[in-house]
Amino acid sequence: MGITRRTFLVGATGLSVAVLAACTDEPPQPSPEPTPAPAVGPPRPAGVARSDWLGDSFSRGSTSFLPVGESPRLRDELASPWRDRLFFAGEATSADAPSTVHGALASGERAAAELLAVAAPGERVVIVGAGIAGAAAARLLVDDGPEGLEVIVLEARGRTGGRIHTIDSDAWPVPVELGAQWVREIGRHDLLERLVRAGVDVAIADAARGFDEAGEPIAITRPSTSATLESVLLPVLEAARQAAAAVEPDVALATALALLRPWDGTPGMEGAPSEAQSIALALSGLVEPRLGAATGELSTREGLAELPLGAENLVTGGWARLVDALLEDVDVQLSSPVTGIAVGDDDVSVRLGVGDSFSADRVLLTAPLGVLQARGIDLELPAVKDSAIARLGVGAVETIWLRFDAPFWEEEAAIWVLADPEAAVPLWVNLGAVTGEPVLVGVVAGARAIGFGALGEGDAVTAALAGLAPLVVGREPTTG
Incomplete structure (x- = not known):
C-alpha cells in the first residue's frame, strides 16, 4: 500500500503550502551595495x-513533525479545547495538513468554530498570534460571532503574518x-x-x-x-x-x-x-x-x-496580502507578546510582557509548537496536552x-x-x-x-x- 498524506500515493497531484520557513525578530535588510565578484565562480550577490x-x-522553529514511534493522535490532543475557555490552533494542531499554510488556516477556522459553539453575546475573545491561523480565526469570529462579541488579536512581533513573512522593498x-x-x-x-x-x-x-x-x-x-x-x-x-x-x-x-x-x-x-x-x-x-x-x-x-x-505552485505576489485581507477591520495589537495565560472557571487572564494584562471570556492560542515547548508562555495545561507538546517534533x-x-x-x-x-x-x-x-x-x-x-x-x-x-x-x- 502506498503513502499519500495518510497513504502516500506515488505520483500524487494537487497542492499544499510548505510552510513555514524564516524570520527574525528584526526584519532582515538587504545588503545595500553589490560586492565584487570573485575571479572564479558565481559573483557575490547585490x-x-x-x-x-x-x-x-516567537517561533523557535519552522514546522512540526512526528518523531519515531509517535502518531497523529498527538495533534488531536493538542488541538482539543480546554474547559471551553482555551482553544488551540496552528499548523501543529492540524492532523490533516500539518506544516502547511492551508493546514494552519483551516486550524484557525476550526478553533473559531469550536469557540463560537459556546460563546455568548457580549463576550471578549483574545486571539494570541496574528499569523495565518490567528487571522483566519479572527475573520470568522468577527463575521459570524454573536452580537457584541469583542475580538482582540495580540501579536508579539511588530508585524502580522507570523511564519508568513513578506518583505516588500x-x-x-x-x-x-x-x-x-x-x-x-x-x-x-x-x-x-x-x-x-x-x-x-x-x-x-x-x-x-x-x-x-x-x-x-x-x-x-x-x-x-x-x-x-x-x-x-x-x-x-x-x-x-x-x-x-x-x-x-x-x-x-x-x-x-x-x-x-x-x-x-x-x-x-x-x-x-x-x-x-x-x-x-x-x-x-x-x-x-x-x-x-x-x-x-x-x-x-x-x-x-x-x-x-x-x-509546485510558488507564491510570487506576497503572502502578506492574504493575511492583511483576513485581518481587515480587526483589532490587532502589535508588539504585544503574551507571557502568561491563566484559565479560571469563569474567565481567562492573559499577561503581557510589558506587564499589562487582559481579562477575557475565552482565548484562542496560535503560538507555534517551538514556543510552547520552550515554555515561552507560562501556561498550566492538562498532562495530556503537555505530553503532546513535548512529544511532537x-x-x-x-x-x-x-x-x-x-x-x-x-x-x-x-x-x-x-x-x-x-x-x-x-x-x-x-x-x-x-x-x-x-x-x-x-x-x-x-x-x-x-x-x-x-x-x-x-x-x-x-x-x-x-x-x-x-x-x-x-x-x-x-x-x-
Whole structure:
C-alpha cells in the first residue's frame, strides 16, 4: 500500500503550502551595495535576505513533525479545547495538513468554530498570534460571532503574518518571502482561490533539475513527459516505507533507507537517478524542505505519511496580502507578546510582557509548537496536552535570498536539487524561471539548517555560492 498524506500515493497531484520557513525578530535588510565578484565562480550577490526561524523567540522553529514511534493522535490532543475557555490552533494542531499554510488556516477556522459553539453575546475573545491561523480565526469570529462579541488579536512581533513573512522593498524586484512560499494539495482546500481573491500572484514552478556532486545534471522532470519531481523521487521513499513495514517498532527514515535493497531507479526514464542519488534528491528536494525534520528523527510509519504532496505552485505576489485581507477591520495589537495565560472557571487572564494584562471570556492560542515547548508562555495545561507538546517534533526550514545584478546562470528549470549530502544549501529556487528576475532562493532544512543558521551572513553567502558554483558556471542551458 502506498503513502499519500495518510497513504502516500506515488505520483500524487494537487497542492499544499510548505510552510513555514524564516524570520527574525528584526526584519532582515538587504545588503545595500553589490560586492565584487570573485575571479572564479558565481559573483557575490547585490542583495541578501535570510531567515532565522530557529533563532526567533516567537517561533523557535519552522514546522512540526512526528518523531519515531509517535502518531497523529498527538495533534488531536493538542488541538482539543480546554474547559471551553482555551482553544488551540496552528499548523501543529492540524492532523490533516500539518506544516502547511492551508493546514494552519483551516486550524484557525476550526478553533473559531469550536469557540463560537459556546460563546455568548457580549463576550471578549483574545486571539494570541496574528499569523495565518490567528487571522483566519479572527475573520470568522468577527463575521459570524454573536452580537457584541469583542475580538482582540495580540501579536508579539511588530508585524502580522507570523511564519508568513513578506518583505516588500524597493531593493528587490519581487516580494521576498522568508517564510511560507509554496501552495500544494490544491484539491483539498480553497487556498489558491483565496490568494486570487486577495490579488496575490501564484506561478507554477514544477520544472526541476537534479545535479550530482560534480554539478552534472540528473534527469528529474521533462516538459515532454508526465514525470514530476514527486513521481521520480517518491518511489525510493515508498521502498523505504515498505522496508520499514516489517520492522517493529517504528524506525527513523534514516534507518529505513539503510534497509533498502538495491534499487534501480525509475523504470523507463533515461538518465534517471541512481539509488544513492534518488535518496539524496528525495531528502533534499522533498522530505527535508517540506517537513523540516532530520531523517534520524522522522517516523517512517507516520511522519512520512504527512509529507505535503502536489504540483509546485510558488507564491510570487506576497503572502502578506492574504493575511492583511483576513485581518481587515480587526483589532490587532502589535508588539504585544503574551507571557502568561491563566484559565479560571469563569474567565481567562492573559499577561503581557510589558506587564499589562487582559481579562477575557475565552482565548484562542496560535503560538507555534517551538514556543510552547520552550515554555515561552507560562501556561498550566492538562498532562495530556503537555505530553503532546513535548512529544511532537519541531522542524527547521531556512531560506537565503540572493539578488544579482544580472543572471549568470543558463539553467532554465525553476527547481534545482543537489544530490550531495554535504552541500550547505541543497535546494535552490530559480525565480528567473517564473518572474524573469535574477534572484535565487536557497533552502536549507532539517539538521543542515541548524549549522547553516549559526553562520554569519558573509559565511552563509560564501557557503551557498560554493555549492552553487558547479551548477551554474560554464553549463549549457537545460530545461528538464
